[in-house]
Amino acid sequence: FHGLFLFTGSSLPCLSQVVAVYGTLSDLLSVASNKLGIKATSVYNGKGGLIDDIALIRDDDVLFVCEGEPFIDPQADGRAQEELTGSHTDWLTLNVGGRYFTTTRSTLVNKEPDSMLAHMFKDKDAWGNKQDPRGAFLIDRSPEYFEPILNYLRHGQLIVNDGINLLGVLEEARFFGIDSLIEHLEVAIKNSQPAEDHSPISRKEFVRFLLATPTKSELRCQGLNFSGADLSRLDLRYINFKMANLSRCNLAHANLCCANLERADLSGSVLDCANLQGVKMLCSNAEGASLKGCNFEDPSGLKANLEGANLKGVDMEGSQMTGINLRVATLKNAKLKNCNLRGATLAGTDLENCDLSGCDLQEANLRGSNVKGAIFEEMLTPLHMSQSVR
Numbered sequence: 565f566h567g568l569f570l571f572t573g574s575s576l577p578c579l580s581q582v583v584a585v586y587g588t589l590s591d592l593l594s595v596a597s598n599k600l601g602i603k604a605t606s607v608y609n610g611k612g613g614l615i616d617d618i619a620l621i622r623d624d625d626v627l628f629v630c631e632g633e634p635f636i637d638p639q640a641d642g643r644a645q646e647e648l649t650g651s652h653t654d655w656l657t658l659n660v661g662g663r664y665f666t667t668t669r670s671t672l673v674n675k676e677p678d679s680m681l682a683h684m685f686k687d688k689d690a691w692g693n694k695q696d697p698r699g700a701f702l703i704d705r706s707p708e709y710f711e712p713i714l715n716y717l718r719h720g721q722l723i724v725n726d727g728i729n730l731l732g733v734l735e736e737a738r739f740f741g742i743d744s745l746i747e748h749l750e751v752a753i754k755n756s757q758p759a760e761d762h763s764p765i766s767r768k769e770f771v772r773f774l775l776a777t778p779t780k781s782e783l784r785c786q787g788l789n790f791s792g793a794d795l796s797r798l799d800l801r802y803i804n805f806k807m808a809n810l811s812r813c814n815l816a817h818a819n820l821c822c823a824n825l826e827r828a829d830l831s832g833s834v835l836d837c838a839n840l841q842g843v844k845m846l847c848s849n850a851e852g853a854s855l856k857g858c859n860f861e862d863p864s865g866l867k868a869n870l871e872g873a874n875l876k877g878v879d880m881e882g883s884q885m886t887g888i889n890l891r892v893a894t895l896k897n898a899k900l901k902n903c904n905l906r907g908a909t910l911a912g913t914d915l916e917n918c919d920l921s922g923c924d925l926q927e928a929n930l931r932g933s934n935v936k937g938a939i940f941e942e943m944l945t946p947l948h949m950s951q952s953v954r
Contacts, residue, residue: 589618596629604629656685659700663707665714675717679741709736713745722748730756764791764809774798796834822866842866851876858883861904 589607596604607615608628615621656672658665673682684693685701694702703710709732712724722745724733734749765788777783782804789809796816804824812832820835822842830850838855841862851874860868861884869889879899886904892912902922912932921941 587618589616592618593629600629602629603631605632606630657698657700658703659696659698660703660705660710661707664700665707665710667714667718671714671717675720676742676744678743681717681740681742705736705739706732709733713737713740713742716742716745716748722752724752764789764793767794770795771798821862840868843868843870845870845873847872847874849874850878853878855880855883857881860884860888861886 592607593604596602596607606629608630609615609620610626610628615627621627654669656667656669658667669685672685676682677686696702708728712722712728712733713736716722724730730749730753734746734753737745737749770790770793774783782802784804785808786804786806787808788805790813791809792812793810794814795810795818796814797818799819800815800823801819801821802823803820805828806824806826808825808828810825810833811829813830813834815833815835815838817837818835819839820843821839823840823844825843825845825848827846828848830845830848830853833850833853835853835855835858837857838859840855840858840860843860846869848870853875856879858880862868865887867887867889868885870893871889871891873890873893875890875893875895875898877897878895880903881899881901882903883900884904885908887907887909888905889909890913891909894914895918896914896916897918898915899919900923901919903920904924905920905928906924906926908925908928910928910930910933913930914934915930915938916934917937918935919939921939921943923940923943925943
């Protein structure tokens with residue numbers, strides 16, 4: 565297409581040539597041919613309509629002439645080219661929370677075309693963006709968290725200055741819908757978290773904790789790691805040690821009255837002479853522990869509950885266990901010599917090879933218990949057949 569614009573009856577600046585229209589259509593084509601150096605054969609109006617009569621031309625019309633090719637609007641083609649290039653490379657100023665950022669439209673649009681920023685600035689005024697008196701587009705967000713996002717859109721790298729909270733940047737990335745940046749931030753946050761401290765709690769740390777806690781407050785130590793700690797002679801009444809790691813701890817002479825040791829690991833621990841009145845040790849693991857001379861007997865009638873506990877090889881010699889609940893517990897190879905087990909519940913308990921010599925088992929319930937190889941010498945009271953079925 566070699567035709568150019570003609571402006572009739574107007575003094576507008578020339579895009580090509582300005583001519584006056586007179587005579588016939590043939591006269592106009594002849595003038596256009598001379599002015600533009602082409603062999604003009606057709607004239608079109610601004611909407612692409614073919615003009616076949618000069619009477620159809622109005623003042624200030626924009627006319628297009630060509631040598632017979634189909635009509636192509638050069639202005640429309642120019643606008644399309646601007647949309648593809650110019651409109652995305654023009655410079656913008658953003659006022660984010662009172663701080664100014666200057667960038668290009670392509671930076672905001674190209675990296676994340678589905679983001680909120682891309683939709684805001686892809687087309688001019690598509691969102692009706694508000695501007696301040698200086699012409700900067702107003703965005704009511706945190707500037708310190710926005711800066712890393714803008715830099716990421718510029719070069720694709722996540723760079724955050726010291727002192728900037730990554731969680732804040734992540735929240736802004738989610739707000740603006742920068743999906744690829746969200747993934748980078750989640751990984752960075754995970755890597756920045758300090759490694760979990762699984763080291764055991766020392767006696768000094770725990771005593772400080774005890775002293776800072778009101779006596780009437782419930783102390784919850786559920787799941788904590790006390791492995792190997794010296795907690796001897798401490799007042800640990802009513803503390804919740806459920807599922808705590810107390811393996812190899814020294815709890816000798818400690819007061820554990822009514823403490824909750826359910827499912828706690830007490831393997832290899834020393835609890836000699838500890839006060840275990842009303843203690844809850846359901847399904848706890850005390851394999852190989854030493855509980856010599858412990859007191860499980862509560863004068864008020866509150867019974868210690870060790871149902872289902874693993875007490876393999878424990879040494880409980882001389883302990884007071886009147887009314888204790890050892891139902892379905894495992895006491896294989898345990899030493900219960902001279903223990904007071906009067907009225908104890910031992911139904912379904914594994915007492916294989918257990919040393920029960922010198923024990924008081926009066927009124928104890930041994931129904932269903934396994935007493936294979938158990939030692940019953942020097943019993944204080946005779947063991948009735950009704951108490952054991954195997």
